[in-house]
Amino acid sequence: MEHYNVFLVICSILIAIISSYAALLIVKSMTQTDRTVIKRLSLVFGSVIFGSGIWCMHFVAMLALHTGFEVSYDPLLLILSIVFAALSSSTAFILLSRPSVSNRQLIYCALFISAGILSMHYVGMEAMEMNAMIEYNPLLVFLSGMIAIVTSFAALKIFIYFSRQSESSLTGPMISAVIMGIAIAGMHYTGMASATFTQHEAHSMTLNGTGLRQDVLGYLIVIIMFIILSFVFVVLFFEQKIRQTNRNYSISDKIYRSLIYSANDAVITADQSGKILSWNRAAERIFGYQKEEALNQPLTLIMPDRYAEAHQQGMKRYAETAQKVVIDQTVELEGQHKNGHIFPIELSLSSIKDHHQQFFTGIIRDITDRVKQQKKIEELVYKDPLTHLPNRRMLLEELDRILNDLDQAHAEVAVAFIDMDRFKQINDIYGHETGDELLKLMAKRINHLTDSKDLFGRQSGDEFIIISPDCSPYQMSVKVNKMIEAFQDSFLINQTEIFISPSIGISLFPKDGTTAAELIKQADMAMYKAKELGRNQFQFYTKALNEEVLHKLKVEYGLRNAILNHELEIYYQPLVYIHTNQVKGVEALLRWNSPELGFVSPGDFIPLAEENQQIIPIGEWVLENACIQFMKWANEGHIIDHMSVNISAVQFQQPDFAEMVGSVLHKTGMPPSKLVLEVTETVIQDVNHSLPTLNRLKDMGVKLSLDDFGTGYSSLQYLKDFPLSILKIDMSFIRSLLSDKRNQIVVNMIINMAEELNMEVVAEGVETENQRAYLANRNSLYYQGYLYSPPVSNQELVRLLERGRISN
16 A cells, blocks of 8 residues: 655655755846856756756655555656756746746746656656556646646746845745745645556566666665755855855945946046947036937047047057057046037046957046136246236246257347336336336337247336347347337327337347346346446447446445445545635545455446445435534634535435434534535425425525536426525536537526526536636636645645645
């Protein structure tokens, strides 16, 4: 009588569940990888495990059945049963590994799996060799098939559902494996129930000696189960690794996509043909194209036309030679917005290769703001803020660069240093705003006269420089002469017509210097020489000019220590009544006898002292010592009417000049009425400043003398309004007094005018008796000159006074 071994029945069910679970895990891993090799290996392993599991379950279940007959198995049919199960399951797994599986496809999968289970069972039953016949109940056979199909469909449906809910969850495969195991076991035991074993009559059937006995089959099943369990553990291990890798990959991919999408820079991917494959949000903002507009379009969509051809050639060259021109580098280019606007960009380009396909990824940054800031910085560093011309720094750097690039044996470079004549006066008279406007107009006028190869810039203040490469002395002469002629036309500013002229100095490379600093310095010297020679002209630098400048520098340096080293001294020239040759007063004259330079002419060192403001302390020293000496003479009994001291324009412009004079008078005890301050027309021409100062001095009791009258732009307004006591006729009129009738007329007119204004008159530079005799025809006239005495030291003047010299 037939009965079952319960333990083996349970083992058969567990085998079905375990093999189904392993196979479904493999299918799940197939859906989570894109690698073809892994998919194929998973398909093979899954099919082998599932087929082997069904086979083992079937024959363990057969071992659990006690029929009372001796049973063996046909090997060929056993192998066919495994092959049928593996092929049908592999077909089902192929369908399940697709990204999306419909219900119809699930039905196909269930049919294939059911076919594998059924073929395994009934082919396995056919493989049994025993002294009995098997008859089947068709209804139960049909029922076994339906159980296999329905439960397989349910198991696969659950598997697909849980896989969609969570790729990492093991719940779906576990439940599906249990149902699939039930499907296999249910089908088997229903199929067994449909079979009836009828014993053959004695000796009616002989067993095939080649069949496998049940004990041998048992060992085979144990081996196969060991292999299945090994596969299960291996699958579980690798499935966990794959799941973790896929999880990491998924997280990394999401992070990458999030970063790319939210990046401030455009990230664009293109294939080797230049077709755009990816386009992030920053790309939409930077270039104006929406993602849908840009995808599958050529990269030339965002390039200016002038870059398109170079881009095509570069892509072709890279495809043919793999030559990296901009790959893995950061370069500055230009991009084109959807509206046609072209703007600067920074591009970092990389490339990857996949399956013989080349892909390029570019990170693009809009650097419009950075370029603007860079230009602003360059403007601040290299451009003059007023005229927007190159400034001193840029001029020096460019000149150095030009000189470094030249062949010194054959090249010529000219440097012109331009300074505007009397520009300070324009600032003082019209204000600095007008001065700034004039500078801009002057810069434009000069710039129009330069060549395209010239570099024209502003050195500082009203100084400009022109650098002319490949320019001969003659060509430079023609150029600057045109500039001087151009300044004959006035400048109109706020309805005011202003005239100004330039003084220009020129140096030449390599004759006058080989560095930028040398050439500019030499041109500057030549410019000052042009000013000395009368302004409104140009001068070339010469070695003699350099020697002159060096001498001036020595004078200037020595003058700084002249007072401390007691090198300065005061000489005195008598002022004599023209009729009696009696000394009325003396004029204090500064002299400098340098141990290094020897006797230095006042015409050399006084202008330098005025230029560097040294005349202020020197002038105060002269005034104080002249007053001290005057008081000494008085105490010694030498009676002199007054002491005359020359006042520099720089001294007179000091706000505290009158206070300084009062302080010296108080300190030395000098009576104010005995002091005569001699000023020139240049000193007092600024009426608004000079008149109040002159009145304060007059109120103090100091007498004022107008020196060198007639040599400047004399104005009768000075004589009428200024509190002057003495008028001094310049020696230039006296020198040619007897030979030039017109000079006589001028001198007579000056004397008549002074007498009418009740002013004393002093004739300077009387050197001959005939000059004195001519002047003696007038009253109230005094003279100075070598006829009586040149400027002498204190001791010599005392000797003159003591001898009481009256006539020459």
